Amino acid sequence: xxxxxxxxxxxxxxxxxxxxxxxxxxxxxxxxxxxxxxxxxxxxxxxxxxxxxxxxxxxxxxxxxxxxxxxxxxxxxxxxxxxxxxxxxxxxxxxxxxxxxxxxxxxxxxxxxxxxxxxxxxxxxxxxxxxxxxxxxxxxxxxxxxxxxxxxxxxxxxxxxxxxxxxxxxxxxxxxxxxxxxxxxxxxxxxxxxxxxxxxxxxxxxxxxxxxxxxxxxxxxxxxxxxxxxxxxxxxxxxxxxxxxxxxxxxxxxxxxxxxxxxxxxxxxxxxxxxxxxxxxxxxxxxxxxxxxxxxxx
Numbered sequence: 001x002x003x004x005x006x007x008x009x010x011x012x013x014x015x016x017x018x019x020x021x022x023x024x025x026x027x028x029x030x031x032x033x034x035x036x037x038x039x040x041x042x043x044x045x046x047x048x049x050x051x052x053x054x055x056x057x058x059x060x061x062x063x064x065x066x067x068x069x070x071x072x073x074x075x076x077x078x079x080x081x082x083x084x085x086x087x088x089x090x091x092x093x094x095x096x097x098x099x100x101x102x103x104x105x106x107x108x109x110x111x112x113x114x115x116x117x118x119x120x121x122x123x124x125x126x127x128x129x130x131x132x133x134x135x136x137x138x139x140x141x142x143x144x145x146x147x148x149x150x151x152x153x154x155x156x157x158x159x160x161x162x163x164x165x166x167x168x169x170x171x172x173x174x175x176x177x178x179x180x181x182x183x184x185x186x187x188x189x190x191x192x193x194x195x196x197x198x199x200x201x202x203x204x205x206x207x208x209x210x211x212x213x214x215x216x217x218x219x220x221x222x223x224x225x226x227x228x229x230x231x232x233x234x235x236x237x238x239x240x241x242x243x244x245x246x247x248x249x250x251x252x253x254x255x256x257x258x259x260x261x262x263x264x265x266x267x268x269x270x271x272x273x274x275x276x277x278x279x280x281x282x283x284x285x286x287x288x289x290x291x292x293x294x295x296x297x298x
Contacts, residue, residue, distance in 0.1 A: 026087075027080045033093040039228035040283040045097040046224075054079055059100055069098050078186045096231065103233035108219055110236050113172040117217065119162050129177050130161060136180035137191055155194060155203030164208060171215065172208040178240035179207070179247055185243070190230065190251045192273040199255055201262055209265075210250055213273060217280070225280045226287050245287045246276075 026034075032044045050061045056075050059065040073095045077084065084091055119126050127146075134143050137154050144150060147159045156164050165172050180187040194203040217223045223242065227234045253272050259265075279285050 027082060029076070029080060029094060030082060030087060030090050033090055033097070038283060039225045039285075041093070042097045042100045042228040043224060043283065045094065046101050047203055049101075049120040060101060063109065069095060069102065075099065100228050101232075104224055104227055107227070107234045107236070107239060111171065111215060111218060111239055114236070115169045117170040119142070119170055119173060121160075121162055126140075126173070129173055133173070133177050133180055136177075136184060137188060151204075152202075154191060154277060155201070155205050155207070157202065157205055161204065164205060168208055168211045168215065172211045175211045175214070175240060175243045176204060176207045178237070179244045180242070183244050186248060190247060193251050193255060196255070199259060200264065201254060206250070206265075207247060209269065210247050211243060213269070213276075214239070214246055222277060222280050225283055225285050229284070229286045242287055 015178065029045060032041060032048060036044055036063075046061055049057045052058055056072060056079065059067065060072065073091055076082075076092060076094065080088055091096070119130075121127060131143065131146075134151075141150075148157055151159065151161050158164075191203045193202050194201050194206070214223075218239065226242065227238070250272055253275075254268055257264075257268050257271075259268060
């Protein structure tokens, strides 16, 4: 298998590209830009750039290399011998793809930065966010003290929620807070579902697990399908919106599965992930929901 891959990359692929260039008079990047749209176009451009023998093209897909996108587009046009007069639409399409590729890389770095922050009880901002989370989800119930069994009412495991954030760091709290703050009614509805007498689950713990899933989909490149179907550069708030969508969908999925008990969580979570991955393999997929329209408007 490795031999066939080597032969394809070093001989068959270059030969096919050369023949198509001679016959059609266009390079692979041009054919992709004019032959595809949305996420399919950007994914194929990304793959073509990554497999290129030219370093300036390869660098576009490297998060570690900084460059000016407009200058790099002009450099690629020169390397590929593309005339803007003959093909005026190519450069804008290529630039749009490159902006999306770099934007996704930037989002990963931003998310990693938040995830890398450990929750600290000595950090007043961390403490305030946690206390506000309680107020947003439980407006009619006063928290008796910072360390209390009451935290179990919103799905934390012990008396001090700090310990539940170890795996995902502050990203877990940021996701939960965004959900409760920006989609308050939905968050309270999901919390209410989590108290179901037969199919209940720990809201906050599951929420942090969904943070882990959303993060995994992002860094594995699976969310490219979603974000590459939007023309704007994604920001952290857009990641939070995807998280909100997955929280709502997982809540529906969990209740529809009618689990015997919470011990079935891993099975149902894995089944949910497989469903998501299948959905994201379709390049037309956009993770939608009534509140996801904010992503298009922001």
